[in-house]
Amino acid sequence: MEAVKNNDLWDNRKKQAASWFKDLQTQIIAEFEAIEDELSGTAKKDMEPGRFEMTPWTRADLNNQADTGSDLQGGGQMAVMRGRVFEKVGVNFSEVYGTFSDEFRSQIPGAEADGLFWAAGISLVAHMQSPLVPAVHMNTRMIVTSKSWFGGGADLTPMVPDDADTADFHAALKANCDAHNPQYYQEHKAWADRYFFLPHRNEPRGVGGTFFDYLDSGDWEADFSYTRGTGLAFKDIYPQLVRRHMNDDWSAEQREHQLIRRGRYAEFNLIYDRGTKFGLMSGGNTDAILMSMPPEVKWP
Numbered sequence: 001m002e003a004v005k006n007n008d009l010w011d012n013r014k015k016q017a018a019s020w021f022k023d024l025q026t027q028i029i030a031e032f033e034a035i036e037d038e039l040s041g042t043a044k045k046d047m048e049p050g051r052f053e054m055t056p057w058t059r060a061d062l063n064n065q066a067d068t069g070s071d072l073q074g075g076g077q078m079a080v081m082r083g084r085v086f087e088k089v090g091v092n093f094s095e096v097y098g099t100f101s102d103e104f105r106s107q108i109p110g111a112e113a114d115g116l117f118w119a120a121g122i123s124l125v126a127h128m129q130s131p132l133v134p135a136v137h138m139n140t141r142m143i144v145t146s147k148s149w150f151g152g153g154a155d156l157t158p159m160v161p162d163d164a165d166t167a168d169f170h171a172a173l174k175a176n177c178d179a180h181n182p183q184y185y186q187e188h189k190a191w192a193d194r195y196f197f198l199p200h201r202n203e204p205r206g207v208g209g210t211f212f213d214y215l216d217s218g219d220w221e222a223d224f225s226y227t228r229g230t231g232l233a234f235k236d237i238y239p240q241l242v243r244r245h246m247n248d249d250w251s252a253e254q255r256e257h258q259l260i261r262r263g264r265y266a267e268f269n270l271i272y273d274r275g276t277k278f279g280l281m282s283g284g285n286t287d288a289i290l291m292s293m294p295p296e297v298k299w300p
Contacts (some may be wrong), residue, residue, distance in 0.1 A: 003057070005293045010144065013220060017142040018095045018120040020224075022077075024140075024231045025093045025122050029079055031239050032091070032126075041247030044129050050083015052091070057285045059096070062087035072098035078288040082295070085133070085246050090291030095119070108289060109214065110145030113274040116239045118144040122231065123275060125292035126238075127265075131258035132245040134158035134165060134206070135265065137292070138234045139275060140227045148220075151213035153188065154234045156205030156241075159258040165241050166207045173210045176229040180222065188212045198268055205268050213274075225255050262294040269293065 029052050036049035058075035077096030083089075097118040100108060105115035120140025128135060140152030156169045170189070177185035192211035197204050210230065215223050269276055269292050279289035 005242075007093070009078070010148070013224075014118055014120070014142070014144065015146075017224065017227075020228055020231075021095075021120055021122040021140065021142075022093050024228075024235070025077070025079065025091050028091050028124065028235055029081075031235060032081065032086060032089060035239060035242055035246070036081070036085050038243070039085050039246055042130065044084040045289075045298040047084035050081045050086060052079045052081040054079050057288065059098075072096055076288065077286065078285060078291065080291055083129075085129060085242065087127050088291075088295040089124070090288075091122070091124045092288045092291060093120075093122050094285070094288065105172070108143075108145060109149075110147030113146065116145060118232055119278075123288075126235075127262065127294045128242070128246075130246055130248070131159040131250050131254040132162075132248050133242050134162070135262075136234075136238055138230050138231065138238075141275075142224075142227070148216060149213070150215040150223050152227060152230055153192055153209060154210035154230060154238075155192055155206055155209035155211070159261050160254060162245075163205075165244070169207075169209065169241065172233045173216055176226070177210065179229065180226040184212075184226070185210065196268070198272070199263060200267075200271075201264065203264070205264055256298070259296060259298040260287045260300055263296040263299045266297055267291055 001089065024265035033049070033051060036051070039045050039049070055078040056075065057078060058074050074096035076092060076096070079091045081089050100111050100115040100117055102115070106110040108117065111117055119141060121139060123139040124137065126136050127287070135152070135157040137157070138154040140150070142148070142150050154173060156166065158165060176186040177188060189208060192208045195211045196206060196208060215226070218225055276289055276292070280286065
């Protein structure tokens with residue numbers, strides 16, 4: 001399996017995947033900035049529309065961070081916006097490669113022997129001004145060691161439950177699943193329900209979505225198509241949910257509830273999230289990794 005890492009076929013596949021993740025970042029940024037321009041209601045309407053702050057980074061920029069024991073190269077682009085609809089949203093792209101530390105390589109399939117890896121992906125978390133607009137997370141990624149696989153998913157975290165939002169979000173993800181494998185929705189929804197769960201509170205983080213990892217069916221093109229479809233399904237449905245509620249007024253009580261619910265989000269990302277752990281252990285950009293944290297949060 002060593003040829004997976006170093007031949008023309010896999011070099012081309014890596015380029016295709018990285019190019020797609022970067023393009024999806026560009027598409028989502030444009031859509032979210034358009035939403036910022038469209039706000040016409042709520043007390044936030046007189047604010048200036050938000051714009052993304054783009055911060056390219058490379059491994060060379062991170063040399064002053066703690067040494068992970070890994071030999072790492074590559075970089076990415078962090079994109080964060082603080083606006084009048086999106087209180088804080090990050091849409092990050094990264095492509096990193098190199099050698100895992102001796103300690104970490106044993107935890108990654110196919111990296112045990114030599115620690116070599118390549119990884120690229122997009123990661124998005126949106127925390128909204130309005131408690132009536134659900135928070136959301138989406139990420140998709142491709143990882144190559146002596147093995148290769150895709151992973152990712154999308155999940156919704158409403159602060160004020162809305163059955164129509166939940167149904168429409170799941171329907172969009174199910175349509176993508178059904179277009180690729182009739183078993184995917186049941187399997188990947190159940191995986192999301194298990195994964196986006198806080199055992200120490202015995203409660204789900206939100207209303208779920210889909211989650212998958214180690215996707216390697218033997219048909220790389222099909223797996224890549226499903227991964228792209230996950231991103232596109234998200235890009236289609238989530239802006240609809242935002243526009244559905246963003247001009248509605250909310251109460252102080254709803255805002256207070258939102259800030260407390262965000263505490264659950266912070267707890268999950270710091271204690272359980274695989275992406276956070278992978279990013280930190282692989283020596284990624286700490287600011288980009290932790291952009292998922294809410295801008296303001298309370299614990300009762």
